[in-house]
Amino acid sequence: MKVQTQRAFNFNAGPSALPISVLEKAQAELIDFRGTGMSVMELSHRSSTYEEVHNQAINSLKLLLSIPDQYEVLFLQGGASLQFSMIPMNFLQQGKKAGYVMTGSWSEKALSEAKLFGDVFQAASTKEEGSYRSIPKVGDLKFNSDDAYLHLTSNNTIYGTQWTDFPDTGDVPLIADMSSDILSKPIDVNKFALIYAGAQKNLGPSGVTVVIIRKDLLEQANTNIPTMLKYSTHAKNNSLYNTPPTFGIYMLGEVLNWAREIGGLTAIAEQNETKAKLIYDAIDTSNGFYHGHAEPDSRSLMNLTFNLKSKELEKSFLELAKQEGFVGINGHRSIGGCRVSAYNAVPIDACKAFSEFMVEFQKKN
Structure with a gap:
């Protein structure tokens, strides 16, 4: 039986990530x-x-x-x-x-x-x-x-x-x-x-x-x-x-x-803003390679939704992301695209890793 030694980058929309200390x-x-x-x-x-x-x-x-x-x-x-x-x-x-x-x-x-x-x-x-x-x-x-x-x-x-x-x-x-x-x-x-x-x-x-x-x-x-x-x-x-x-x-x-x-809601809000900015910056600096679904003044800090330039690129992006250990980033079946759910227990490092993946994928495509 294979023992998993590394936690997944869990971006599931729900049920979603729980704090590792709570699970322990x-x-x-x-x-x-x-x-x-x-x-x-x-x-x-x-x-x-x-x-x-x-x-x-x-x-x-x-x-x-x-x-x-x-x-x-x-x-x-x-x-x-x-x-x-x-x-x-x-x-x-x-x-x-x-x-x-x-x-x-x-x-x-x-x-x-x-x-x-x-x-x-x-x-x-x-x-x-x-x-x-x-x-x-x-x-x-x-x-x-x-x-x-x-x-x-x-x-x-x-x-x-x-x-x-x-x-x-x-x-x-x-x-x-x-x-x-x-x-x-x-x-x-x-x-x-x-x-x-x-x-x-x-x-x-x-x-x-x-x-x-x-x-x-x-x-x-x-x-x-x-x-x-x-x-x-x-x-x-x-x-x-x-x-x-x-x-x-x-x-x-x-x-x-x-x-x-960890500091209550003020600290949690600051972390959530940091996490969301990592992903939204990758979208906004991509020159249209990625485009967000929500209008900028209505963007969610919890569920970050976006599409790529083509369905073919989207499919390739999602497949490669899965191979890299990013879980749950397929958009909802009703609208498709991609969705990063960065709830409270999702660590900043996970969002940083995904943001870097987005930038690297754009460079290669």
Whole structure:
């Protein structure tokens, strides 16, 4: 059996890279967690040992994101895709409308699900401008003061666009899918009534969904829905109403500890800007050999998307990159091209190596 001695340059869009120190700690604790003689996966979710893990993860997230006391932090299952349904089920009241800002495939899916439960509309869309190449200007959003909520997707993994500024919606609850850029930079949680995120990009392994929800929004929720689909059920029970994904929450807590140890969100944001610049510089100085999908003022720091001059060159580029150990750089099947997902745990050295590969490939072709 071949033993892998070198870590891959992992640019997968999700599940994505995890910090090596977190993986090593999980490996060391896998069989005997804190002297229990059991793995954390074997602990009862009602035990005091697991409850400590659970609560530490919640508190770490509150500290990192500076989450005010008027918010609940929930650990749910079903991914962001279940949130597409839970949100309108809970908050799209009869006689109200909900606005959706269209910036990519995930906002399209969120809108499609919401249509099953009530009256929704597009508050803005950049699709007509050329396959979602940009983020709408905050001033161009159209919504009404009595809307149930306004929904947006903060980062678009497929198209490589990202919001840099968020709207002030006044009394209209602002809801954001932050699955692919949560924890990548400081944010003002106070702007949002609800933030949700699948863990598998920046927070941990797949299987956990984080929801940050303002308590006054909870009080307005529809009660005539199934128990497991009520946010209040999980808030009242500290996300322990049923068996949670215990190992995923343990891993999430360790990723949060790692984030705090390396300097928190300010340090992480600086690293992400450095990583993205390495790739974007290779694109921008290539004289058109590489061309980015996103407009420069809408570029994502998480998912860097680009094409080459021809499909033949693209195929050759992707094949050679794979041979060189770069994993996960094929663009999404819906738009093709190339995509570098430089999430928090992707080291700067990996982006530097890929940038150098891009420059060398251009020289040879």
